[in-house]
Amino acid sequence: MKIVGLVSGGKDSCYNLMKCLQNGHQIICLANLYPPSSNSTDEIDSYMYQSVAYMGVQLYSEACELPLYRREIKGKPMNVDADYKPTDDDEVEDLYELLADVRLKHPDVEGVSVGAILSSYQKKRVENVCDRLNMKVLCYLWGMDQSKLLDEIINSQIDAIVVKVAALGLNSKHISQSLVDVCFIVHLPIFLTSLF
Template identity: 50%
Template sequence: MVEIVGLISGGKDSIYNLMECVRNGHSIVALANLKPPKQQEELDSFMYQTVGNNLIDIIAKECLQLPLFQIEIKGTAESKDEHYVESSNDEVEDLYNLLKSVKDSIPTVKGVSCGAILSTYQRIRVENVCSRLGLVCYSYLWMRDQDTLLQEMITSQLTAVIIKVASMGLEANKHLLKSIQQLYPVLKSLNTKFGVHICGEGGEYESIVVDCPLYKKKINIEDFNTIIHSDDAFSQVAY
């Protein structure tokens, strides 16, 4: 058994990877999250999901009931090549500082849960940080077939709702706050017709997990505001 800190955005991938860590016999002892600067709900980051970040405290403290380590994203994507070159102003260094604070506070932590599925860019950077800190990256979803994986999430009693749409065929008034269970036929159809990534790996949508077997409490979203970022006729961006 390895003591693990879970990198979470609140989305289905990061939470489901926590479930896989537990299923494989590991212990989640803390959570870590990078939040956007104040007054910015949605940040154009190469690395991190920030929409829905206002629910991270609830997920950590009430749903998972685990200590949360959280710092603000200060850097930007300076090193954009596939192989990461350390740069003090890169957003990857924010992740380094975050995980270092976890390791300093909980020296028994030896692993990091990462929900990367397809992004080599993201995984290389997480592994770079882990290697510098002497941690092991656990990415159980890596390169899984996305259709099979999404169905597995659904049957595992994980309930995630869509909180951002950014793809042809997905619309705010029809699809926001719908569960992945409800939207699976739509996502499957869009994948068949247009090659849309069924797990949203192309940025087609973002999600937040409102219930899963690891949660002690379920989240009920009763009030929300929709922000239309781009009302393109072919691909609306809204959250």
């Protein structure tokens, strides 16, 4: 199946693209939503989108020699109900517009690669958008054990660099380090638990 890869600049969206290739899909293009230029930081207050590494997404496009479609996030989380219904000015509608634009330019694209792992909130909203556009969601990482996923990503030889910390045991001194270098810290509580 021909697909578009939603990329945030993070390891999960990149790794899910690798899983799509392993499963025989053809990546036609990449797509990214980025923070408004009026935002004072690289990160937005969003339930849906990770934006901290958005500036590196162009490098994905260049390295993969794939077209990149981008759209500024204009909406806010207006509808935070468990089941999403299209809502004016909601940030989810920015994703709809982005993928609708991709479909206009590439009508043969049938699927969307998404790096969501545990957030039902995100997954349901991507599914809603894809249902409206008659596209299939490819979310190979969904529900994976975090420790197993981390090991898989490291073994895949993705050279992931820490650009934000939001995990117990990590702090700002770990920013700019390789995921491999901080892996033991993240795995330490799991390792210690398995000893007892």
